[in-house]
Amino acid sequence: GENVGLHLPTLSVQEGDNSIINCAYSNSASDYFIWYKQESGKGPQFIIDIRSNMDKRQGQRVTVLLNKTVKHLSLQIAATQPGDSAVYFCAESFLGGNQFYFGTGTSLTVIP
Amino acid sequence: DVKVTQSSRYLVKRTGEKVFLECVQDMDHENMFWYRQDPGLGLRLIYFSYDVKMKEKGDIPEGYSVSREKKERFSLILESASTNQTSMYLCASGRGETYGYTFGSGTRLTVV
Numbered sequence: 630g631e632n633v634g635l636h637l638p639t640l641s642v643q644e645g646d647n648s649i650i651n652c653a654y655s656n657s658a659s660d661y662f663i664w665y666k667q668e669s670g671k672g673p674q675f676i677i678d679i680r681s682n683m684d685k686r687q688g689q690r691v692t693v694l695l696n697k698t699v700k701h702l703s704l705q706i707a708a709t710q711p712g713d714s715a716v717y718f719c720a721e722s723f724l725g726g727n728q729f730y731f732g733t734g735t736s737l738t739v740i741p
Numbered sequence: 742d743v744k745v746t747q748s749s750r751y752l753v754k755r756t757g758e759k760v761f762l763e764c765v766q767d768m769d770h771e772n773m774f775w776y777r778q779d780p781g782l783g784l785r786l787i788y789f790s791y792d793v794k795m796k797e798k799g800d801i802p803e804g805y806s807v808s809r810e811k812k813e814r815f816s817l818i819l820e821s822a823s824t825n826q827t828s829m830y831l832c833a834s835g836r837g838e839t840y841g842y843t844f845g846s847g848t849r850l851t852v853v
Contacts, residue, residue: 637780637781663841665844670846670847671846672831672847675841675842675843678841718783718784728774728786728799731783733783
């Protein structure tokens with residue numbers, strides 16, 4: 630079918646390096662964003678969130694950056710470990726909306 | 742630990758069968774969602790519910806229905822399964838569009 634050949638964006642990094650995963654969002658009215666991690670065979674898990682009144686938020690080994698001017702979101706993972714290998718999704722929502730909208734995801738592979 | 746539990750991890754059904762996918766959450770969330778996940782297409786919303794006995798169509802409701810008789814349980818029904826409904830099905834629950842979702846582990850359905 631016409632969807633054959635569609636692939637996730639992929640990123641391969643060496644263990645110990647930093648990873649940066651990018652996401653372009655579509656709705657300028659979106660004001661809340663989440664990054665999810667999905668390991669093989671599991672459902673997505675919440676990693677970190679950020680609201681539109683911030684441009685940076687840090688968690689444990691992860692940082693999310695928000696650039697509202699160009700509608701861009703990034704997830705930075707410090708000192709990437711093999712356990713970080715997964716598919717990462719961004720999701721956006723807006724106050725008064727009724728759901729989240731998900732990106733197609735980026736597959737991160739950590740090379741030992 | 743809060744949980745969204747999907748009744749089956751793997752299911753194999755025949756074309757034309759009626760299929761029930763069950764989802765239960767223990768977080769007293771008002772909102773529940775059913776997504777399907779296909780390679781290269783990301784998460785696509787099938788149906789969602791904001792309250793008991795209410796339902797709203799998502800982006801791809803055709804061929805599906807849902808039932809929410811109790812707050813904690815949201816069922817997805819394939820009235821007559823077809824091979825193009827072979828997919829990973831993810832259930833999620835949440836408190837609102839400004840809070841993250843909690844996902845179940847998914848049900849991988851194969852229709853033969």
